[in-house]
Amino acid sequence: MIEVKNVSKSFGKARVLSDVSFNVGNGEVVGYVGLNGAGKTTTIRIIVGVLNPDSGDVIVDGYSVLRDKRRTSERVGWVPELPIFETEFKALDYFVYLAGYHGLSRSEAIKLGKELLSRMGLEDAMDKRLSEYSQGTKKRFALAVSLISNPPNIVFDEVLNGLDPQGIAFFRELTHEFKRENKAVLFSSHILKEVEQLADKVVFIHKGRIIGIYTVEEITRLAKPSLKIRVSSNLEEAVKILSNYGEVVAGDMEITIKINHGVNPEEIMGELVKRNIGVKEFRSEERDLETFFFELIKEAEKR
Ligand SMILES: Nc1ncnc2c1ncn2[C@@H]1O[C@H](COP(=O)(O)OP(=O)(O)OP(=O)(O)O)[C@@H](O)[C@H]1O
Incomplete structure (x- = not known):
């Protein structure tokens, strides 16, 4: 630990x-x-x-x-x-040399070297120079x-x-x-x-x-999912409705919304349909570590 x-x-x-x-x-x-x-x-x-x-x-x-x-x-x-x-030693020889510092005898070091180098997928490279x-x-x-x-x-x-x-x-x-x-x-x-x-x-x-x-x-659980919604009409109204569900960024008829916790995307879709907003595309963006990381940085910079 x-x-x-x-x-x-x-x-x-x-x-x-x-x-x-x-x-x-x-x-x-x-x-x-x-x-x-x-x-x-x-x-x-x-x-x-x-x-x-x-x-x-x-x-x-x-x-x-x-x-x-x-x-x-x-x-x-x-x-x-x-x-x-950057040594001219061959891999196994250098391993044996380094193992000496750990108190291993030459024969123990050769045995362990063969075992570990093979485990690392280097069985065919034991006799190759390390510099190569x-x-x-x-x-x-x-x-x-x-x-x-x-x-x-x-x-x-x-x-x-x-x-x-x-x-x-x-x-x-x-x-x-x-x-x-x-x-x-x-x-x-x-x-x-x-x-x-x-x-x-x-x-x-x-x-x-x-x-x-x-x-x-x-x-x-914590990374907020986002939705990308493309509308064919009423962009302004759509933005107004969507603002009730999270943080909205509006582009040219395309809206990205980072939805609040607990909100179901279907609920949002239902509301848009009810209000007669023409929806051309509605897709969930994957929440990933990268987005989460950048959000953490943004918050840390504010402090
Ligand atoms: N020996 C040193 N003398 C002076 N400044 C150093 C020394 N080692 C690191 N730094 C500085 O400390 C800061 C942190 O460096 P560090 O290498 O720990 O970052 P890192 O997160 O590993 O970055 P990277 O992802 O680029 O490897 C950097 O600004 C770097 O220039």
Whole structure:
């Protein structure tokens, strides 16, 4: 379990994180979502112990990242956004070399290396030089390395970025596996469709502040659905009627309405027909994480 507790961080005069707190429970997959520069990577670097916070702390399975960095880093597997392996080593040899730092003997390291590299779909690339690996393959290798100590917590930084559909599917399946193994999984991403599919909970960060933490079910429930309605006549009257049901934006004979909670779209359609408004098109727009995220940002900016 990862507990981020009131973490703040500045670089020079720029405050990059302000009082950031959230938890990732065992068996929970948490998406960390924010615009470029929001502070996701900085948070992750603090969680994995390569950067110290100015204040606050991160507790990993009960150990403080400030006071017990050795224990916390053993317990967190980390895949950075752009793993750099510019080495002429072959993959398995480099794995064995890195495993040495974890106290594994050469034969143990070879056995584990073969097992983990195969699990990451790299069985045919073990004898290839790492410098020749593509970025997506480097991510798989980084993941294999991060699993050497079989950590109960996994942190992915923009792991899906730059992956082909097969790579994305691979990471999705692996995340499900980690969940089944009761690991705590945190992943930052701006591919919101994937976050929606993968995460149990989403933590939203904007300009270094947490602006919302919601389960995916809550998001589906809370995101206001919108309707697109095209009318053939009486635009003004239609707008007036629709304003009773939510927030209306009118275009050229087309109206978008973000409907209030509890309002049934059929009720709206019935009212328009009753008032003799010619309706040419009436369709529901899917509510998605992206819309929800932008609404949260809009609200946060108002504060
Ligand atoms: N070592 C550093 N020195 C100075 N400023 C930094 C440093 N690291 C990050 N920053 C700044 O902190 C802010 C947050 O950066 P961070 O990388 O955490 O954002 P992010 O949410 O991960 O963004 P992205 O989605 O673009 O990766 C940015 O304005 C960035 O320029």
